[in-house]
Structure formats: structure tokens, C-alpha cells
């Protein structure tokens with residue numbers, strides 16, 4: 001692992017707001033560590049007929065992450081050097097609640113996969129503990145309905161299709177299985193259609209406005225299933241209408257944050273599309289063909305599962321993203337990593353906190369954690385007056401923010 005700077009404070013970060021920890025009882029980060037992680041362990045136990053070894057390892061993880069400290073990785077761990085570069089040595093021996101929240105959450109998934117034998121060797125190597133819930137979602141009535149809506153959409157003017165598919169991708173971010181674990185009513189709460197920040201016009205300008213050469217879009221994916229499918233539909237539309245010439249889909253190299261998309265999930269989503277009735281299959285076949293001729297590629301960079309902000313991305317990823325005409329960063333966690341997981345005043349300019357990014361960048365996110373930047377003062381005041389702090393974490397609000405000139 002040649003290329004990861006130390007985690008504590010990169011030279012490129014903007015150190016002007018405190019990093020979020022999970023140490024405040026009653027706060028959202030605390031509840032994720034104290035309640036969501038144990039619930040995830042329970043769900044994983046129930047999903048597979050694991051043997052005693054795995055149950056014992058899950059017991060040990062539960063004790064460590066709720067009442068214990070961050071333990072060192074085994075000396076023969078395949079990713080020892082990587083985690084060492086990502087802050088392991090500095091955080092070993094400290095309570096999971098006292099280190100940066102982003103770090104302890106991310107490390108939890110690394111440990112969970114270890115506990116169930118995902119990293120092998122052995123018969124459970126590569127078995128995604130979240131696959132049953134991901135597949136259930138892919139097979140759901142809601143997915144059928146969303147795909148059926150494409151039949152009607154296809155007859156509409158192209159601009160209308162583009163807007164609908166962009167919003168499909170944006171609001172698809174509500175389909176987050178980890179979030180639902182700690183907030184069962186989340187999906188039933190009505191979404192607030194007015195975006196808290198809306199740079200859609202700039203986004204379309206960057207996505208091959210009239211006369212522009214079709215460039216490369218990088219999409220840093222978030223959840224599989226009902227978020228990944230609309231992401232893929234948007235990519236298919238942009239390719240088909242010449243707004244981009246090529247797309248790179250960045251997914252996770254291993255299962256993460258319950259429902260984050262891996263390469264296996266991309267394959268499942270494409271198979272789901274190609275086997276669907278109606279227009280959905282046509283989208284699926286176009287995407288399949290784009291994979292075959294290289295207009296759509298999938299990447300699973302190790303840094304996608306790093307416990308660090310994107311300001312600390314390694315040089316090879318930085319160079320790769322610098323070649324994209326636009327990078328779309330999907331979802332809440334990626335937003336936290338993009339702007340830095342810090343207590344920013346909400347009016348902190350988005351362009352300022354993303355100045356580290358190597359090229360034009362857009363965030364498409366529903367709001368599910370405390371971090372927020374780029375609001376105008378009136379919008380913030382209206383949200384606070386109506387909801388206190390609830391708008392930050394309820395998943396009912398969304399944003400499209402673009403910075404066209406970083407890097």
C-alpha cells in the first residue's frame with residue numbers, strides 16, 4: 001500500500017470544523033455505534049446457518065464494538081499494511097466511541113466480514129453476509145413498479161426523461177438497508193420534493209450540454225438494488241443520448257454499510273434489468289452492450305472502503321478521477337467522505353470543502369446524517385424552524401450540489 005497518507009489530518013483537508021466522534025450519548029453517531037451495529041450483527045447471524053466459530057467471532061465483535069476497544073488486526077491479516085496506513089495503529093486500544101465516527105463505522109464492516117469468514121481461506125470466503133437482504137429488495141414489488149414506470153417514461157420528451165432519471169437516481173438513495181435497520185419507518189415518511197440545494201443546471205452543463213464533446217462520467221455508487229438500478233438507468237440514458245461517451249462505475253471491493261454495491265450487485269442488477277418485461281430490458285441490454293465494448297466499466301478501488309475522507313485519496317485514484325469530466329458522488333456516506341465528516345456550519349460553501357477534489361464533482365444525496373454544507377442561510381433557517389435538527393437525519397430531504405472547478 002504505497003499511497004495512503006496518514007488519517008489524522010491530511011494536508012489537503014480544510015481543518016476548520018471539529019471531526020465527528022461517536023461519543024455523545026443521544027446523538028445519531030452514538031446510536032449507530034450502540035444500536036445499529038448490534039442490530040446488524042443480529043441480522044447477519046439470522047441470515048446464514050453459520051457454525052460455532054463464526055458465532056463466537058460475532059459474540060467477540062459485539063462485545064468489542066459496544067463495550068470494548070479497537071483490537072489490533074492479526075499479524076497475518078491480508079490488509080494489515082493498508083489498515084496501518086489508514087490509522088489502525090493510532091486507534092488500537094481506544095474505545096470505538098472515542099475515535100472518528102467515520103473510522104469506527106468503516107472498521108466495523110471490516111471486522112464483521114472477518115468474523116463470518118469472508119476473507120477466508122475457507123468455505124465462507126467471499127460469501128456476502130448482506131446478500132439475502134439485497135436480493136429480497138431486488139425481487140420486491142417496489143422494484144417491479146419502478147421498472148414498469150420506464151414503459152411510460154420512454155414516450156416522453158428526452159429532457160423530461162433525463163430529469164426523471166436524475167431524480168430516480170437521487171431519491172433511490174433512500175433505499176438504504178442499513179438506514180432502515182435503525183429507522184424502520186424511514187421509507188414510509190414522505191419525501192420533501194423541494195431540494196435543500198439544487199445545482200441541477202450546472203450538472204446538466206457538465207454532462208455534455210449542446211455541442212459539447214461527450215466525455216467521461218465517473219459515478220461513485222452507493223447502495224445496491226433500488227439505488228443502483230436507477231443509477232444504471234441514468235447512465236444508460238446519458239450514453240444513449242450522447243451526453244457522455246463513457247462511464248466508470250466505482251463500487252465497493254467488499255460488502256460494506258449493509259447494502260453498498262459491489263461488482264456482484266452490479267451483475268445482479270443488470271441481470272434483473274435484462275430479464276424484466278418491457279422497456280427495462282432494453283435499458284439492461286444497452287448497458288450489457290456498453291460493458292462489452294468498454295463504454296461502461298466497473299472499478300472497485302480499495303479506497304472505496306477506506307475509513308477516510310476523499311481529501312485523503314491515494315494518488316492513483318486522484319489521477320483517475322482527474323480524467324473524468326464529472327464525478328457524481330452518490331449518497332450520505334460518500335457525502336460525508338467528500339466534504340469531510342465534520343461539524344461544518346451548514347452555510348460553509350460546498351466549493352470550499354470540495355476544493356481538494358481533482359475535477360468537477362456533484363453530490364446526489366438524501367440527508368441521513370448530521371453533515372451538511374452549501375446551504376443558503378434562509379434555507380437553513382426555514383428547515384430549523386420547521387424541524388429542529390430532524391431534517392438532517394430523517395432521509396426526507398435531498399440535495400444536488402455541484403462544484404465545477406475544483407482540482
Ligand SMILES: O=P(O)(O)OC[C@@]1(O)O[C@H](CO)[C@@H](O)[C@@H]1O
Nearest residue numbers: 032176179331332333334368369
Ligand atoms: O451512504 P448512504 O447509504 O446514503 O447512508 C448511509 C447511512 O445510512 O449510514 C451512515 C450512518 O451509519 C450515514 O451516513 C447514513 O445514515
